Amino acid sequence: MNIGIVCYPTYGGSGVVATELGKGLAFRGHKVHFITYRQPTRLNSYQQNVYYHEVGVKDYPLFEYAPYDTALASKLVDVVKHEKLDILHVHYAIPHAAVAYMAKQILKSQNINIPVVTTLHGTDITLVGNHPAFAPVVEFSINNSDGVTAVSHSLKEDTVSSFKISKEIQVIHNFIDLARFKKTNKDHFKKAIAPDGEKVLSHVSNFRKVKRVDDVIHVFHKVLQKTPSKLLMIGDGPERQSAELLCRQHNICSHVRFLGKQDAIEELLAVSDLFIMPSESESFGLAALEAMACEVPVISSNTGGIPELNLHKKTGFLADVGDVDAMAKFAIKILNDEAMLKQFSKNAFEQAEKFDLQQILPKYESFYMSLLEGVPS
Numbered sequence: 001m002n003i004g005i006v007c008y009p010t011y012g013g014s015g016v017v018a019t020e021l022g023k024g025l026a027f028r029g030h031k032v033h034f035i036t037y038r039q040p041t042r043l044n045s046y047q048q049n050v051y052y053h054e055v056g057v058k059d060y061p062l063f064e065y066a067p068y069d070t071a072l073a074s075k076l077v078d079v080v081k082h083e084k085l086d087i088l089h090v091h092y093a094i095p096h097a098a099v100a101y102m103a104k105q106i107l108k109s110q111n112i113n114i115p116v117v118t119t120l121h122g123t124d125i126t127l128v129g130n131h132p133a134f135a136p137v138v139e140f141s142i143n144n145s146d147g148v149t150a151v152s153h154s155l156k157e158d159t160v161s162s163f164k165i166s167k168e169i170q171v172i173h174n175f176i177d178l179a180r181f182k183k184t185n186k187d188h189f190k191k192a193i194a195p196d197g198e199k200v201l202s203h204v205s206n207f208r209k210v211k212r213v214d215d216v217i218h219v220f221h222k223v224l225q226k227t228p229s230k231l232l233m234i235g236d237g238p239e240r241q242s243a244e245l246l247c248r249q250h251n252i253c254s255h256v257r258f259l260g261k262q263d264a265i266e267e268l269l270a271v272s273d274l275f276i277m278p279s280e281s282e283s284f285g286l287a288a289l290e291a292m293a294c295e296v297p298v299i300s301s302n303t304g305g306i307p308e309l310n311l312h313k314k315t316g317f318l319a320d321v322g323d324v325d326a327m328a329k330f331a332i333k334i335l336n337d338e339a340m341l342k343q344f345s346k347n348a349f350e351q352a353e354k355f356d357l358q359q360i361l362p363k364y365e366s367f368y369m370s371l372l373e374g375v376p377s
Helices: 013-027 068-083 093-108 135-143 153-162 187-193 213-224 240-250 265-269 286-293 324-335 338-353 357-372
Strands: 002-006 031-036 050-054 087-091 116-120 147-150 169-171 199-205 229-235 256-260 274-277 298-301 316-319
Touching (some): 002 068, 002 093, 013 031, 013 050, 013 116, 013 286, 031 068, 068 093, 093 116, 116 135, 213 229, 240 256, 265 286, 274 286, 274 324, 286 298, 298 324, 316 324, 324 338
Parallel strands (some): 002 031, 116 147, 199 229, 229 256, 274 298, 298 316
């Protein structure tokens, strides 16, 4: 197949999933065309069958905001026609699903029929999409996509309850590339981080409010009082300064390292003993899955799609959003019981195997084919 993928080219989960999906499809022999305003962060090396088309937006004095939607629609029309794409797959409903609908109608006027798949990722439904400024367009775009997928059952339920949906939504979970994310021997690296044999806790996010980064610090402060440990804060965003100030207030700065955005996240997870995800909302919890693939148990909130991934008392522990006391209690329990830590690490990896990229790719291929079979030649 000749597949077009539209996504945000950032460190956010939707962009990561879209890029890894495209790379996986390309490895299986499909031609994959990424269409976005900047090269995706995970598209950082040459790969056969992968193509990138940049969307350029012209500045013009009339516009207070550059009309990206229009530029993207025009680019989609151009790429579909000249690269002879078979299908368009857009990730994150806003604005990609609406833009794809516009491009589809333009192409239809030129006797070109191309099916559009929209994948819902989370905040495009639960946070941004629900806003009155966007809701009618989001609802229309979902209902007028040829196929719709959601990354968890929880997100599907949220979508159906938030909008009047007439289109069937298929759940295809997020995935992990086990060839990249796996436990490796990084003892020398761990020794540099925890020279006295301390336990290493980690957190990965874009440091937005919804990630409740301050809760990570609160949990770690409580853990530190019972268990010698270090904390790796991986990522960056608007809540980083607040978290740094909280470390100073707790006088734990010497035990916490803010590492900013990292490409080789798997190397940091390889030296971690426990992963903390106290999010207020998660459609799936991709960062937790990456940790589990590296045999790291997870302490998380029980919101959204996380319970579909992190199994309570098996791969880690779940607690209510904001319950830092419970999260700290669970963390201390697992860190101070080597037998439990070892078993939970094994369980985490076995659970991650269920979301292996090679298990998920055929589901997308099958979904694409079912839509292509219904397209008139």
